[in-house]
Amino acid sequence: xxxxxxxxxxxxxxxxxxxGRLEVLDGVNFRVGTGEKIGLVGETGCGKTTTMKAILxxxxxxxxxxxxxEITFKGRDVLKMNSAELSKVRGRGISMIFQDPTAALNPxxxxxxxxxxxxxxxxxxxxxxxxxxxxxxxxxSLQEVALADPERLLDSYPLQLSGGMxxxxxxxxxxxxxxxxxxxxxxxxxxDVTIQDQVLRLLRELVEEKHTSVILITHTLGVVRxxxxxVYVMYAGNMVEVAPTPxxxxxxxxxxxxxxxxxxxxxxxxxVAHGIPGRIPDYLSPPSGCRFHTRCPHVMDICRREKPPFxxxxxxxxxxxFLYDKSPEARRDEAVxx
Amino acid sequence: xxxxxxLARRGFQSVFVLLGLSILIFIIARVLPGDRARTALGARxxxxxxxxxxxDLHLAQPLVAQYGYWLGDALxxxxxISLVTRRAVTDDIRDFLPxxxxxxxxxxxxxxxxxxxxxxxxxxHKDTWVDxxxxxxxYMGVVIPSFVAAILxxxxxxxxxxxxxxxxxxxxxxxxxPKITGFYTVDSLLAGQFATTWDALKHxxxxxxxxxLGSLSQEARITRxxxxxxxxxxxxxxxxxLGVPERLVTGRxxxxxxxxxxxxxxxxxxxxxxxxxxxxxxxxxWPGISRxxxxxxxxxxxxxxxxxxxxLGITFIIVNILVDLGVGALDPRIRLRGARSD
Numbered sequence: 225x226x227x228x229x230x231x232x233x234x235x236x237x238x239x240x241x242x243x244g245r246l247e248v249l250d251g252v253n254f255r256v257g258t259g260e261k262i263g264l265v266g267e268t269g270c271g272k273t274t275t276m277k278a279i280l281x282x283x284x285x286x287x288x289x290x291x292x293x294e295i296t297f298k299g300r301d302v303l304k305m306n307s308a309e310l311s312k313v314r315g316r317g318i319s320m321i322f323q324d325p326t327a328a329l330n331p332x333x334x335x336x337x338x339x340x341x342x343x344x345x346x347x348x349x350x351x352x353x354x355x356x357x358x359x360x361x362x363x364x365s366l367q368e369v370a371l372a373d374p375e376r377l378l379d380s381y382p383l384q385l386s387g388g389m390x391x392x393x394x395x396x397x398x399x400x401x402x403x404x405x406x407x408x409x410x411x412x413x414x415x416d417v418t419i420q421d422q423v424l425r426l427l428r429e430l431v432e433e434k435h436t437s438v439i440l441i442t443h444t445l446g447v448v449r450x451x452x453x454x455v456y457v458m459y460a461g462n463m464v465e466v467a468p469t470p471x472x473x474x475x476x477x478x479x480x481x482x483x484x485x486x487x488x489x490x491x492x493x494x495x496v497a498h499g500i501p502g503r504i505p506d507y508l509s510p511p512s513g514c515r516f517h518t519r520c521p522h523v524m525d526i527c528r529r530e531k532p533p534f535x536x537x538x539x540x541x542x543x544x545x546f547l548y549d550k551s552p553e554a555r556r557d558e559a560v561x562x
Numbered sequence: 563x564x565x566x567x568x569l570a571r572r573g574f575q576s577v578f579v580l581l582g583l584s585i586l587i588f589i590i591a592r593v594l595p596g597d598r599a600r601t602a603l604g605a606r607x608x609x610x611x612x613x614x615x616x617x618d619l620h621l622a623q624p625l626v627a628q629y630g631y632w633l634g635d636a637l638x639x640x641x642x643i644s645l646v647t648r649r650a651v652t653d654d655i656r657d658f659l660p661x662x663x664x665x666x667x668x669x670x671x672x673x674x675x676x677x678x679x680x681x682x683x684x685x686x687h688k689d690t691w692v693d694x695x696x697x698x699x700x701y702m703g704v705v706i707p708s709f710v711a712a713i714l715x716x717x718x719x720x721x722x723x724x725x726x727x728x729x730x731x732x733x734x735x736x737x738x739x740p741k742i743t744g745f746y747t748v749d750s751l752l753a754g755q756f757a758t759t760w761d762a763l764k765h766x767x768x769x770x771x772x773x774x775l776g777s778l779s780q781e782a783r784i785t786r787x788x789x790x791x792x793x794x795x796x797x798x799x800x801x802x803x804l805g806v807p808e809r810l811v812t813g814r815x816x817x818x819x820x821x822x823x824x825x826x827x828x829x830x831x832x833x834x835x836x837x838x839x840x841x842x843x844x845x846x847x848w849p850g851i852s853r854x855x856x857x858x859x860x861x862x863x864x865x866x867x868x869x870x871x872x873x874l875g876i877t878f879i880i881v882n883i884l885v886d887l888g889v890g891a892l893d894p895r896i897r898l899r900g901a902r903s904d
Contacts, residue, residue, distance in 0.1 A: 282799040286689070307808065315805020322803075327796035332819045332893055341806040381894040394800075401805055 227299065229405055229437050230256040230279065230318075235293030237271075237278050237461075239507075240286055246507040248274050250461040250515065252293070253534065256405060261431070261438045263452030263469065265445060265484065269504050271461040272441045273323070276407045280314055281305075297405075316346045319403040321427075323410045325390035329382040335393055336362060336378030339400065346401035365400040366393070369426060388419040395427055405437045413443070424451075445488055449473060454540070457481045460504050460515040466534075467541040477543040479520045514545070522547055564897075565887075572886070576879045583875045584636065588629050591864045597621075601862065602645055641872075642865035646857065651869040654854060659873060660744020661731060662839060662850035668747075669770040670832050677778040678824060681785020682817070688790050696782060703779025709841035712772035716845060719768060726768050727761075729847040736761045769846040773839055777831035781824055788820040795819075822893050829885030833878045 237249035249271050256262050264272050277283045279295055281302060295302040297313055305313065322328035330338055339362040344350050350358070359378065366374035369392040382390055391412055398406060411427060412420030428451055431438050440451055448455050448469065455472045457465040457480065465478040476482045483500035502519035505511050511518050517527040526546050534542040535549055592598075599615040600607075616622060620631050635641070641651040684696040703711075720728030727733055731746055739749035739758050747766070750758035792798065793816065801811040840852035855870035857863075890897040 277799065280803045282802045284794055311805060311807060314803055318803075319805070320800070320803040322796050322800050324796060328800040330797040330801070330815055330819055331895060332822075333815065334894075338801075338815075341801075341810050342804045345805050345807055381898065383895055383898065397804060407803075 227258075228255045228296075229258045229260070229298060230254075231294070231296040232275070232279070233294040233296070235275070235278065235295060236291050237274055237283065237293075238289045238291060240289060241508075244508050245289070247510055248461050248507050249278070249293075250510065251531070252458075252461070252463055254456060254463060256437055256439060258404075259435055259437055261440065261451055261453045263448035263455040264439055264441045264458060265443065265448055265455060266458035267443070267484075267504060270458045272458055273409055274461075275458075276320065276409055276439065276441065279407070280318060280320060281310055311345070315342065315401040316403060318405045318407065319398040319401050320407040321394050321398045321409060321411050324414050325387065325394045326382065326414070328394055329390060331382055334379055334381055335385075339365070339378065339397060342397050343400050361400065365396040368399065368430065369393070369396040371396070387415050388423065391415060391419075391423050392426070395423070395430070399430060399434070399436075402434070403436060405439070406431060407439045407441075409441045410443065411440075445473075445485065457484065460510065461507070462515055462531075462544060463534075464516065464545070465541075465543045468539070471539075471541050475541075477537060477541070477548060478516075478545050479522055479547075480516050481543075483519075568887075568890075569883070572883050576883070579879060580872075580875065583872065584633060585629065587868045587871050588632055589625075591868055592625065592628070594862070594864070598864065636872075641869045644858070644866045645863045646861050646866065651865045654866065655851065655869055655873060656744070658849060658851040658854045661848060662836060662843070662852055664745040664747065665766065665769055665773065665843070665848060665850060666832070666836050666839060668766050669774040669835060670828075672770055672774040673778045673781055673831070674828060676774065677781025677828070678785050678821070680778075680782035681789065681824070684782060684786040685789035685793070685820075686812070688786075693786075696786075700779035700782045703775045704783070706775065707841075708772050708776055708838065709845060711775045712769065712842045712845045715768045715772050727765050728768065731762060731765050731848065732758065733761050733765070769842050769848055772845075773835055773842050777828070777835065780831060781828055784827055785820065785824045788823050789816060792816055792820050818892055822889055825888045825892060826885055829881050829888070833881040836877050837874050 232252055232254040235249055235252040235254075236247075239246040239248060252271070252275055254275065264275075266272055274283065274288075278288075278290065279297070279302065283290075290303060293303065297317060300309075302310070302313060329335075336359065340355070340358050343358050343361050343365075344353065350361075353361075362378055363374040366377055371377055371389060371392050377385070377389075377393070382393075385393065391414075395408075395411065398408075408427060412423040415423065424447060430436075438451075440448065442448055452469050455467060455469050456463050457472075457478060459478075459480045465472070465476070465481050467475075467477075472481070473485075476485050480500070487500060500519055505515055505518060511528075513529050514520070514527040514532050517523045520527065524546060530546075532544045532546050532549070534544050536542050537548055597612070597616075599612045599619060599621060603612055603615060620628050623631075639652055641655075643649065644651050644654055647654055680696050680700065684693045687693045716728050719725045732738065736758055737755065739746055739753050739755055739762075742749045742752055746762035747759050750756070750762060793812070797819075798811055798816060801815055802808070806815075837852060837855075839848075839850060840856045842848070843850040843853040844856075851870060851873060855867065855874075858866035858870060
């Protein structure tokens with residue numbers, strides 16, 4: 225692979241709380257190539273949003289602490305940037321669509337008032353534009369996300385819009401900066417299914433048109449299948465598997481990924497969805513070794529002791545599970561066990 | 563247009579509030595035991611004089627008719643004669659109210675600027691020593707009654723350090739400004755007597771600070787907690803994520819969303835200050851309406867009591883309207899809801 229656009233290496237994020245530290249991210253490795261569309265799946269609370277917020281340095285620090293790791297965007301470590309450098313990355317480098325559009329819009333400012341600084345500070349040229357010119361750009365952005373009557377929308381407050389409209393406004397805002405990388409955190413989850421579908425379709429078209437790199441976070445495997453080039457599967461603060469989308473769906477390797485696939489109800493074949501027994505571990509005292517070992521049907525001794533690294537299986541398919549350890553020592557252990 | 567409609571509606575509602583208040587005042591003043599004419603004239607007045615006054619006051623007539631006369635007079639600006647000062651109550655009020663208003667407005671200014679300022683400072687430096695000092699200070703401000711603060715300030719800054727004059731509105735020998743608004747600071751400025759303005763301002767500082775301390779602390783606490791709550795809201799993270807500069811994110815955008823509770827509490831506190839000012843006025847020998855009202859109560863000066871209560875009622879109404887306007891200006895959710903119910 226050529227130089228990746230975004231490269232996260234061994235990232236740890238912890239939260240200081242009463243009674244200890246929540247060890248949320250536990251050595252995350254994650255890459256996005258230029259122009260790539262990445263899907264990120266995993267159950268609620270597994271650290272997807274935390275990872276994304278860490279990239280933009282918008283985790284509240286404190287309580288969040290980043291003791292270790294590297295987040296390289298276009299060759300520079302975001303974690304080492306000062307606020308001036310950071311402000312160049314935010315918006316025009318990477319921008320983000322939040323899960324809940326209602327919470328992501330400030331309730332006491334009009335859409336126009338919120339659009340203005342986003343456009344103004346997205347490039348040095350824009351800083352010199354007049355209000356009128358900024359407004360024109362905002363109108364274009366709103367038209368791109370297929371919102372009617374943008375003039376009136378700009379003078380409206382978020383509470384005057386429907387949920388779907390708010391989500392479109394958020395997408396419009398996130399794309400108004402012409403980012404190189406767009407993070408879409410479960411866009412439309414808070415909306416009903418048809419609107420959600422429309423929003424995702426729109427998002428797909430827009431990033432296709434603008435050749436934007438995308439990280440799409442979602443619970444819905446179907447959405448990933450349609451959108452992403454590669455998929456990362458995350459469990460309890462670790463990336464457990466990554467593969468090109470067709471490979472992952474054809475041949476899920478990690479026991480957690482397999483469980484996730486079985487948990488999807490199928491329309492054909494009358495299959496019943498199977499959940500994965502147990503729940504995401506407590507981050508205050510996470511399980512030793514592989515964090516999935518408490519729920520894993522194939523658990524081995526080593527899983528309780530050691531944290532599995534990524535094992536390459538074939539052509540970009542990697543999995544963090546000792547079942548796929550093909551090193552000489554592992555084979556010897558197998559032989560001994562047999 | 564919407565503003566005018568709002569004011570008209572609230573003005574109309576206020577008429578009923580005031581009418582209710584006037585009935586209450588009237589009844590309270592009448593159900594008290596004792597012959598009002600006799601009380602007014604004293605035990606040694608001859609009976610025929612008392613009877614004359616009874617007639618003048620329509621005391622023989624039914625209560626409803628009495629209320630009619632009283633209201634008619636009140637509407638014409640006649641609230642009767644004060645037993646203590648032997649002057650028309652309205653004249654007394656014209657003298658005493660401006661002194662109190664000047665004090666209360668000045669203390670309101672201190673509350674708003676100091677409270678919001680400390681709150682912002684505290685929230686910006688959350689959990690650092692700055693925040694800790696402000697929090698301790700504001701806890702003390704909340705629990706220390708204003709009269710204790712008044713005495714402490716008077717002793718420290720008035721007597722020991724002698725930075726500020728300790729009593730009255732002006733020093734001896736300083737010419738009084740001509741009466742225009744009744745605010746010495748404003749009137750002297752208008753008249754070009756700048757030395758008087760300075761003197762009047764210095765006299766205002768201690769009582770105003772004493773009066774402001776409680777609500778200032780409350781404002782600081784509320785501003786701090788709302789701001790730090792809102793700081794973890796998604797729209798703050800979203801603003802940052804989209805490259806909006808930090809000074810706008812935590813300045814303009816956070817502040818406007820965070821000041822709403824502060825403004826409502828400020829209004830309530832501010833209106834209450836006027837009625838709570840009497841101890842501070844007493845300590846600083848401030849010739850204000852609050853002190854006048856308390857004296858009236860101690861002497862059963864019914865006309866004066868009624869007038870003071872009426873003034874306080876009107877103040878509450880005006881302040882409430884202003885607060886609603888302020889909150890509406892900050893919060894479109896309230897403004898638009900108001901418009902929809904029209």
